[in-house]
Amino acid sequence: MEHNEAWSPTATVAKRVREARKRRGLTAEQVAERLAEQGIPWERSTVAKLENGNRQNLTLTEWLALSVVLNVAPVHLLLPIDADGDPYQVTPERTNEVEHTRGWIRGHWPLPGSNAIQYQGEMPEAEQGRIHLPPAKDRADRINGIESSIHQLTTALQHLQQEEGDDGEHREAPER
Structure with a gap:
């Protein structure tokens, strides 16, 4: 996949949530209900706001709950799965290639220069x-x-x- 800008964490999670939800045949309402069962009181509109890019941040607890509800490893919600050579925004001031960031998150190696x-x-x-x-x-x-x-x-x-x-x-x- 060709992606010129650095992938941002929240935008990537939004894209991956939408993809996983659709693959599982779930509605935004069903995802919200399942999140509520995990202690995350989201409405259908909150899921829609995330997927549409109108929600700029997630808590770690929300990210992990989305991973549970969608049965996706957290790392695969946080990083694009088809963009290994693309830049990923690790912090507002630092980007690294997606595959290097994936290895860092998994604890396989430090980021370059660390x-x-x-x-x-x-x-x-x-x-x-x-x-x-x-x-x-x-x-x-x-x-x-x-x-x-x-x-x-x-x-x-x-x-x-x-x-x-x-x-x-x-x-x-x-x-x-």
């Missing part, structure tokens, strides 16, 4: 160290991604080794 060690440090321990490579446009891009991942893992390993004493016992990292 501190990867810091990013991984906020992950659950069970997920740390998993390698997810960002999409590559060509062989050179794939090699750069692998080299970057190796560098990140080497740095993470060095940090872990610094936390251990000479006797191999674990010791807490110093406060920073």
Whole structure:
């Protein structure tokens, strides 16, 4: 799909809600009723306002409830599913390609220019160290991604080794 402007989060959710609702054969009234069952007191007109672009913001609770009601993973309401190379408005001042943003939201990799060690440090321990490579446009891009991942893992390993004493016992990292 050709899309010249950056996708905005609310406009994307609106488009994706409309698409999912229609695919499921639901009316705006039915979506509103199902949202009410989830504790979100929307009217049919609120669903219509969202879908028509007349509602500029959603709460996180509303977004998650829409995902439940429409049986769609939240990430697939938040991001377009057919626009991987397009820009996506992460913040009012920052855009990234849709596929990079999807990987960031899923916790696979930090946004370009971010501190990867810091990013991984906020992950659950069970997920740390998993390698997810960002999409590559060509062989050179794939090699750069692998080299970057190796560098990140080497740095993470060095940090872990610094936390251990000479006797191999674990010791807490110093406060920073």
